[in-house]
Every structure is written in structure tokens, then in C-alpha cells.
Amino acid sequence: VLRVQPNFRSNLLATRLSKLANLNEHELGILSAIEGKPKYSFPENSRILNEGHEINAAYVIISGWAYLHRTLADGRRQLLKVVLPGDAIGLCSRSRPLALTTAVALTPVKTVEAGELLAAWSEDGRTPGIANALEMSAAEDEYYLLCHAARLGRQTAYERMAHLLCELEYRLASRGLSSGGVFLLPMTQEVLADVLGLSVVHVNRTLQQMRRENKIEFNRGKVSMLDLNGLLNAGEFTPPKVSAHAVAG
Amino acid sequence: VLRVQPNFRSNLLATRLSKLANLNEHELGILSAIEGKPKYSFPENSRILNEGHEINAAYVIISGWAYLHRTLADGRRQLLKVVLPGDAIGLCSRSRPLALTTAVALTPVKTVEAGELLAAWSEDGRTPGIANALEMSAAEDEYYLLCHAARLGRQTAYERMAHLLCELEYRLASRGLSSGGVFLLPMTQEVLADVLGLSVVHVNRTLQQMRRENKIEFNRGKVSMLDLNGLLNAGEFTPPKVSAHAVAG
């Protein structure tokens, strides 16, 4: 059986960061060393960070998905960021940082500890590429968060869903985890609802409308975006452009 | 006539940053020198940054309010951040940065150019206090943006309004621009609607409900929060706590 898409990629970190800035051999070495470090496993639904608690380690996700969220007193929940393989959690340069949100494993998650990234970020001299790439990555994160706010504030259910799918596809593609609009999406409709600020029922109906219109397939955690252009248009998704520097191929 | 609250404060920047980290005399000197620099004026509704365009200067707002926003193809608009006196616009350490959102003057705005802040941020050795304070400030900005997303995604109109008013009061108070829940709010209901992801009419009705319940007064751009606790509770507002470090009084 042909695997449409790998669940696991080695070189995730280097793949991703080298698209954000030019990295030299030394820096690539550091990144692959980080990926080779011992793995920390977080079971599904376990907490990786607690809002308000001190952050003790910077992690990079090697496999699995996570999310940042906030919960209101009566239980209403809003996801604030979907964290993909290759993303960091708790990578933060201020001193004695407190977590601004709670982070939870959406699937079983494996991470490596990535203090080296923090070191490479501050010590500008010897790892300018990594420092640069991390800066770009942080800016992209901010961009996606801004988009998230605009989505929640001013888009309809259909538009939100389209925008989210486009965003995920785009982010996954840059890690080699999506191709041709086909990717694994390990989210229940309830989780989607809490990303998009909608009810489960309405998410269900929105997905059905997209299926009816032949925009997507979505079964057993696998999405196929049949009409990527249509969705990009409906959701008005625009990929991040955070710097005027070009990255050499 | 007693002025309830000053429109203009000298020492805005030093006031604000010294609440975020301990600053030495040298650093306080740098900050007040920045505030003394020549002013750039932006008329009401003029653009300060354009999304996607390169950022050429870092500004600090000395007087007036601004906002960051994004607009959809059909004109729907979502404000993403309200920028207050003492806040920076375009303070950004990556190389050749592009603006992630458009910035617009909500009122006439005066700024100073603040390249010194960028310099003080990177050159860690001699201005650790400023570097630290800027780090904290950036983290608080992120916190407010996360709150904004949660507000838009999962709170009711009434809760959103309560949360926003509490946030603004809190941020203004740290600059000496609010006391006892009384402050100037230079926003039309239409702007409030675009902050909160609501229609103007609904903003109007929500404000009226708050007036009826004696939670607020809001006339001619002046807000009095008559029941601060009630509003904190209704909006579930929590001030940012971004670091475990205490700041010496």
C-alpha cells in the first residue's frame, strides 16, 4: 500500500528552518543533532505547558500535533494555535518566562528538548542563520495569530473553515507533510469547532456543504482539498511574507 | 476646571518600561532622550504602516491612539490591536521586516523615531534593563493578542465589551492615563464594533445595557467604569503575567 504522506520525517527542523533563512553546514549540524536527542513523549490530551506556570524547557515537536488554548469559567474553550511537527513549544527568550497559554497534546506527541536553539538565537555571532530563521518563524507565528483573530472576528463559518484548511495545508507543505492538498488532519469536529469559534453541529454542516460542493474530502482524519483555489479564494488565505530577504534555493 | 486625566504625559516611555524591568540611570537617560526627539505627526485616519510593505522606522507613540487592522475583500474590517501612547509601532528586530498588518492613526498621532530601542534591545551588554523591558512588553503584546482571539472566538457581545474595557483601563492605568476606571476613549461605536467583531447596532445596544445596569458611563469619549469588579468578572479579564521576575518598586 502506498503511503500518501509520511507521518514522520527526519530532518523536520532543518527542512523547515532552511526555508526561512540560509543555514551553513555548522548550523545544519546543530539542527540535526537536536533532532537526534532523546525524545520526550506526551500522551494524547496531556498538558505540555500550563498557563501562568514557569516554562522550564523549550521543546520542538518531532511527531504529533498539539494546541494552545484558553478556557472560560463555564468551560467554553478557544484554541489559539495549532502546533505542528517541527514547531516549538516554550521557545522563549525572556528570563523566567511564564506560559501565556496552556499547551495540550492533540495526539500522542514526541518532542526533543531544544535549549540549543535558544542559545543559537541569542549568541548572534556564530549561528546567524539559525537566529535569523527563528526570528522569521516567530514572525510567521505572529502572522498566523493575527489571521486567526481576523478569521474569528469577521469571517463566516464557511470562510473560517476554508481559511483554516488552507493555512494548515500551507504550513504542512513546508514540512513535507502535505502534497497536492492531501494531508492527515487528526482533529475531531469538536476540536475544529474550538479552533474556529463555532459549535460542533455547525462545523459538521459546514464540512458537509464543502463536500457537497466538491471542495474537499475529509474522512478518517485525511483531508483532500479538491478545489484548492476555490478554498483559497473563499477563505481569502494569503501565505505569510515577513521579510524582504530572499532565501537562496 | 479639574482635568480628570492628562492627555499628554512626559516620561511616558520611562514610566511604562520601568514597570516591566529595572532600569538604571543610564537607561532612563536613553529613554527620556528618545522622548525628546523631534515628533512625527500623523493625521487622523492616515496610515502609519502598510501590510506587506517594508518597515523603515520604529516609532513610539507619544500622543494619540492608533490601531492595527486587516480588511477583507468586501470591506469587512477587523481591528487586531489598539495602540496606545507609549506603545511602539514597527519595533521589530528581524532583518528587512515587512509589516504584518496595516497601522492607522485613530486620532491625530505624534510619534518619535526610536531606533535607539532596537539598538538597546540587541546590544545586551550595556542596556540589560531596556532589553528586558522590551522583551516583557513584546510578551504582553502577545498575551493581549491571544486574549483578543479568545474574546472574538468564544465570548458573547456583552462579555467582549466588558473584557475590552477592562483591558484598555488596565493598559492605560500603567501609563498614568486612567485612574479609578475613568479614561478617555477616542473610539466611535463603529470602531468598537470592528475591534469586537460585532455590528455597530449591536455595540450600541450592548453599551446601553451596561449603562442601564450602572456598569459604565460613556459620553463624549469619556468612559467611567462604575462597577469595575462586575466588568472584570463578566469579561473574565486577567492582567498579563509574563515573567516570574519581580520588579523592584
Place this chain on the structure above:
DNA sequence: CGTTAGGTTGAGCAATATCAAATTCGGTGG
């Protein structure tokens, strides 16, 4: 097979949007 989590469906409802008109308010020119 039975159990269970997740997905689907229908009916009714609540929150909020839209539209259109009326009113207030702060200027501004006569």
C-alpha cells in the same frame, strides 16, 4: 457482539446582523 466516541440529522431558538429611519450632538458659517 456490546460499547463508545465521533459523526449526522432535525426542530426550534437565541444572538446578532441588516436595513431604514429618526434623533442627537458638536461644529461652523451667517
Place this chain on the structure above:
DNA sequence: CCACCGAATTTGATATTGCTCAACCTAACG
């Protein structure tokens, strides 16, 4: 001082989107 103007606010009526509740279905898994 007054009349007028435009912007902002307010109001009422109606429409729509998306929510809630409850039932039912399906597929995976032990």
C-alpha cells in the same frame, strides 16, 4: 445667537446565522 450640516448615535422591524437540544447512526475496538 441661530440655523444648518454631517457625523455619530439611537430606535424599531425584520432577517439570518449559527446555537442548543435531542435523537439517531456508524465505525472502530475490545
